[in-house]
Amino acid sequence: MTLFLGMILDATLGEPKWLWTRVRHPAVVMGQLIGWCDQQFNAGQHKRLKGFLVMASLVSTAGLLGWLLQCLPTGLADVLILAVLLAQKSLAQHVTAVAQALRLSVGDGRMAVSMIVGRDTKDMDQSAVARSAIESAAENLSDGVIAPAFWFAVGGLPGLLIYKITNTADSMIGYRTEKHEAFGWAAARFDDLLNIIPARLSAVMIWAVTGRKNLCLIINEAPLHRSPNAGWPEAAMAHGLDIALSGPRSYDGEIRDFPFVNEAGEHELSASHIDQAVQVLWKTWGLGLCFALLISIL
Incomplete structure (x- = not known):
């Protein structure tokens, strides 16, 4: 029942500004810790080894903290932390x-x-803006909702905190840049590992609530994406809305010629397509909530 209640509480309250302007959000604390590790250890030789040891320490600490919190006599803490x-x-x-x-x-x-994507936005047309928002919606549905709920269901608070510290580390240092390719290698690979099941589960759930295309199309096109996991929810969203996602885009002034997912879908996108994607987010969340209730009953 904890997972069910946590999902309801998150969907109801979200991120109340009155609270997080007074205290630091746990994700912010995680980010500050990872940033400190990056400053202290991402230098000199053996960067890949240092990055591995940093991730091992972060994951171990997160797991231990989750176990200690889980030992509290009331289950209310579990619900609040999950939410x-x-x-x-x-x-x-x-x-x-x-x-x-x-x-x-x-x-x-x-x-x-520009507040939710890392690519260049200054030359985007209407379709590129809409496409970027929809891709972010699909990927973050997996990373920010389905994956943490999945790992909480599997491993309780330790599983949840291990996933969140890993995903946060990947978002900060898991890039193939000169600065982070070696040091962030462990964060990126561990995040890939933890998202293998949730990303594919997200794709199946999106397919289930849209039901417009054969699931085999999603399975065939997901590997076209540059990410081994993000391609799954994005392919499901692309086919579910019958639109083309991914494709060429600019990072740091350099055009990356990525292939389209569902290239035969609609290319001229607008705000109404973003609205449709948000509807899919809530329908998928509703399906996840049914799963959470079923788990609690069983």
Whole structure:
């Protein structure tokens, strides 16, 4: 029942500003810790080994902390921590904000989408803004909702905290850049490992609530994506909405010629397509909530 209640609480309250302007969000604390490790240890020789040892320490600490919290006499702490570390409502709000901004102007849309993606946004047209928002919605549904819920169901608070510290580390240092390719290697690989099942589960859930395409199409096209895991929810979203996702985009002023997923789908996208993606987010969350209730009953 803890998973069910945590999902309900997150979807109801989201990220209340009155709280997180007064105390630091756990994800912020994780980010500060990882940033400190990056500054202290990402230098000199043996960067890959140092990065591995840092991740081993972070994961061990997160697992131990989760176990200690789980030993508290009340289950209320489990529900609250789970709700804080899920991101359904905040994800839907951030993606919806892009649609609202895009209705005002392309410039407003660019500014809004720059808050949730890492690619260059200054030259995006309307379709590129919408496509970026929808891709972010699909990927973060897996990373921010389905995966943490899955690992909580499997491993309780230790599983949840291990996943969150790993995913946060990957988002900060898991890049193939000169600075982080070696030091962040362990974070990126461990994050890939922890997301193998949740990413594919997310794809099946998106397919189930949209039901517009043969599942085999998603299975065949997911590997076209540059990420071994993000391609699954994105392919499911692309086929579920019958739109083309991924494709060429710019990072740090350099065009990357990535292939499209569902290239035969609609290419001219707008704010209404973002709205449809947000509807899919909530339908998928609803299916996940049914699973959570079933788990608690069993």
